[in-house]
């Protein structure tokens with residue numbers, strides 16, 4: 001999928017499930033061997049005068065460009081599920097949780113509820 005279409009799909013789904021209204025941003029990242037997507041709460045200036053929480057849903061562009069719409073959609077909905085269930089998402093690289101509650105909500109949003117990438121997902125090779 002080309003990245004313009006990936007971003008448009010991500011923003012559409014994020015909007016549909018209330019993330020845009022809740023202040024979430026979207027970004028691409030590129031770490032060839034890493035995960036396909038992430039939902040992050042970035043705590044900035046936590047000991048300062050102006051602590052803020054930046055909420056960001058990210059997709060790995062290396063993987064997105066070589067996958068088709070159904071796989072990309074699955075990754076986006078997977079990360080949206082984490083965003084809606086903060087205790088199941090990565091916080092400072094804590095282990096992710098894909099238990100019963102995660103699976104139920106993921107399926108309701110239209111994802112598989114799988115803890116890993118969908119069966120047909122292609123992973124980008126690290127060329128560096």
Ligand SMILES: [Zn+2]
Nearest residue numbers: 078082096115
């Ligand atoms: Zn996950």
